[in-house]
Amino acid sequence: MARGKWEMVLGGNMQxxxxxxxxxxxxxxxxxxxxxxxxxxxxxWKLVKVRDGVxxxxxxxxxxxxxxxxxxxxxxVACLSTQDKEGGRQIYALHYPxxxxxxxxxxxxxxxxxxxxxxxxxxxxxxxxxALEQAIQRHPALGRALWRAALTEVSIFRQRLxxxxxxxxxxxxxxLCEQRVRLGTDDGVIPLTQIDIADAAGxxxxxxxxxxxxxxxxxxxAKQRLIEVVNQERLQELAAFDAGYLDQSGSLxxxxxxxxx
Amino acid sequence: MARGKWEMVLGGNMQxxxxxxxxxxxxxxxxxxxxxxxxxxxxxWKLVKVRDGVxxxxxxxxxxxxxxxxxxxxxxVACLSTQDKEGGRQIYALHYPxxxxxxxxxxxxxxxxxxxxxxxxxxxxxxxxxALEQAIQRHPALGRALWRAALTEVSIFRQRLxxxxxxxxxxxxxxLCEQRVRLGTDDGVIPLTQIDIADAAGxxxxxxxxxxxxxxxxxxxAKQRLIEVVNQERLQELAAFDAGYLDQSGSLxxxxxxxxx
DNA sequence: CGTGCTGTTGAGGACGATCAATGACGGTGG
DNA sequence: CCACCGTCATTGATCGTCCTCAACAGCACG
Numbered sequence: 001m002a003r004g005k006w007e008m009v010l011g012g013n014m015q016x017x018x019x020x021x022x023x024x025x026x027x028x029x030x031x032x033x034x035x036x037x038x039x040x041x042x043x044x045w046k047l048v049k050v051r052d053g054v055x056x057x058x059x060x061x062x063x064x065x066x067x068x069x070x071x072x073x074x075x076x077v078a079c080l081s082t083q084d085k086e087g088g089r090q091i092y093a094l095h096y097p098x099x100x101x102x103x104x105x106x107x108x109x110x111x112x113x114x115x116x117x118x119x120x121x122x123x124x125x126x127x128x129x130x131a132l133e134q135a136i137q138r139h140p141a142l143g144r145a146l147w148r149a150a151l152t153e154v155s156i157f158r159q160r161l162x163x164x165x166x167x168x169x170x171x172x173x174x175x176l177c178e179q180r181v182r183l184g185t186d187d188g189v190i191p192l193t194q195i196d197i198a199d200a201a202g203x204x205x206x207x208x209x210x211x212x213x214x215x216x217x218x219x220x221x222a223k224q225r226l227i228e229v230v231n232q233e234r235l236q237e238l239a240a241f242d243a244g245y246l247d248q249s250g251s252l253x254x255x256x257x258x259x260x261x
Numbered sequence: 262m263a264r265g266k267w268e269m270v271l272g273g274n275m276q277x278x279x280x281x282x283x284x285x286x287x288x289x290x291x292x293x294x295x296x297x298x299x300x301x302x303x304x305x306w307k308l309v310k311v312r313d314g315v316x317x318x319x320x321x322x323x324x325x326x327x328x329x330x331x332x333x334x335x336x337x338v339a340c341l342s343t344q345d346k347e348g349g350r351q352i353y354a355l356h357y358p359x360x361x362x363x364x365x366x367x368x369x370x371x372x373x374x375x376x377x378x379x380x381x382x383x384x385x386x387x388x389x390x391x392a393l394e395q396a397i398q399r400h401p402a403l404g405r406a407l408w409r410a411a412l413t414e415v416s417i418f419r420q421r422l423x424x425x426x427x428x429x430x431x432x433x434x435x436x437l438c439e440q441r442v443r444l445g446t447d448d449g450v451i452p453l454t455q456i457d458i459a460d461a462a463g464x465x466x467x468x469x470x471x472x473x474x475x476x477x478x479x480x481x482x483a484k485q486r487l488i489e490v491v492n493q494e495r496l497q498e499l500a501a502f503d504a505g506y507l508d509q510s511g512s513l514x515x516x517x518x519x520x521x522x
Numbered sequence: 523c524g525t526g527c528t529g530t531t532g533a534g535g536a537c538g539a540t541c542a543a544t545g546a547c548g549g550t551g552g
Numbered sequence: 553c554c555a556c557c558g559t560c561a562t563t564g565a566t567c568g569t570c571c572t573c574a575a576c577a578g579c580a581c582g
């Protein structure tokens with residue numbers, strides 16, 4: 001995570017970045033969201049200005065108005081969270097490379113103040129809002145992709161609502177399953193702390209710790225500090241996990257993303 | 262709630278229905294969603310086929326994907342719910358006259374099976390999906406209105422996620438506040454059973470009952486079977502309720518990218 | 523080699539679930 | 553009109569889950 005604090009890449013070539021490795025997750029994501037034409041991909045990528053070295057704990061997307069930018073996560077882990085007045089942090093959603101950051105504020109402006117925060121050092125790509133709108137005019141597929149991304153976020157909220165009624169072990173198991181799928185990595189490592197998990201699951205850290213011990217006894221998690229899933233199948237059984245809700249590619253209303261003023 | 266089981270009103274005139282009283286909530290809602298031009302209102306209303314006499318407990322919008330029509334609630338109370346395998350009912354959202362029913366299935370098709378169910382006798386208006394899409398082409402304001410309605414639903418989900426971490430009294434108080442605002446009536450009566458509240462709040466009926474007794478002691482609820490709020494202010498304090506999340510009339514894209522250093 | 527953050531462990535207690543039984547109310551049919 | 557029934561509301565008792573407080577251990581950092 002070096003490469004200089006501000007690496008402006010205006011109109012850069014996508015393949016170049018793929019070579020650097022930083023663009024690959026984004027391209028994969030865009031593909032998954034239905035953007036396959038390289039003209040569309042290029043159009044999108046031309047909008048992105050890469051920025052490295054956002055430190056852990058920093059706010060990436062705030063909540064106040066006057067937004068000129070929007071972001072894509074390139075490297076690292078971030079979360080969409082809010083503080084309740086006792087200082088407790090509620091994590092609504094976790095973000096991994098390829099995710100769009102700040103969809104929440106475009107989709108749900110007048111909602112409980114929430115923000116996107118870096119959980120590890122992150123690289124992000126910023127996108128100018130006006131430029132994006134123009135690009136969407138010329139490449140409607142981009143609008144649809146954003147729409148789908150927003151739907152997936154919504155779908156995750158709803159699923160969480162269901163899961164929040166289940167006992168802690170299943171809740172945690174479900175959360176871990178979701179992270180595995182979203183990460184899309186092969187090793188079972190989940191790059192979060194128990195504290196993060198607690199805030200995301202809505203449980204106390206102490207209890208999370210005990211749940212983790214159970215999961216380790218069950219042979220689901222590795223017996224180390226690091227959170228590593230070693231038996232994905234068993235985990236899914238425990239969680240009654242069905243990944244369907246993470247795929248909104250079949251959405252009926254394929255409205256073009258409309259932008260008012 | 263008589264007036265015949267099937268009263269088809271193809272292309273009926275809006276004012277007529279307003280006279281009947283059945284259309285007023287819908288018109289108010291459409292106004293609130295930004296549809297003010299009478300051309301738009303008429304265009305919408307022409308799509309609606311009125312249907313009376315949906316009995317309590319009946320399914321209004323099923324979970325099978327690809328619904329060809331969706332609905333508007335004209336009279337009565339309905340809910341968006343799902344069953345978990347133990348037979349427990351989780352209520353995601355309550356619907357009152359003017360609400361759109363089945364947005365969930367057009368917006369989030371591949372999600373945990375959920376359905377819209379009548380909680381009292383209801384009158385609904387059904388709307389053909391294809392006809393609606395065509396109307397949206399000619400009246401973009403309709404598209405925006407639906408979009409906003411969907412956003413409000415999403416916003417409610419998210420708020421619930423936050424509230425679900427708070428203790429039962431506040432949770433229930435918050436739920437009641439929300440229902441008061443959504444109902445928009447002057448008397449404090451909330452036309453639900455304790456069972457409904459329990460399923461919506463994710464608490465046991467027994468516990469809901471005890472919470473209600475507390476709320477009555479606090480002078481917030483009337484001391485009768487009927488659920489009636491007699492001290493709205495106190496209730497809002499208890500709930501730390503801010504109605505902001507119920508109003509998504511703000512602009513769609515309000516991005517704010519901020520990076521601290 | 524402290525200082526700070528994360529993970530771990532124990533003890534006690536609050537909150538809410540569950541089980542079970544009883545009232546209250548409204549509708550239905552005799 | 554009354555007896556019956558189903559649904560909803562209420563109450564008591566018990567139990568389990570999860571929280572809180574508190575202390576300590578492991579590890580990374582400067």
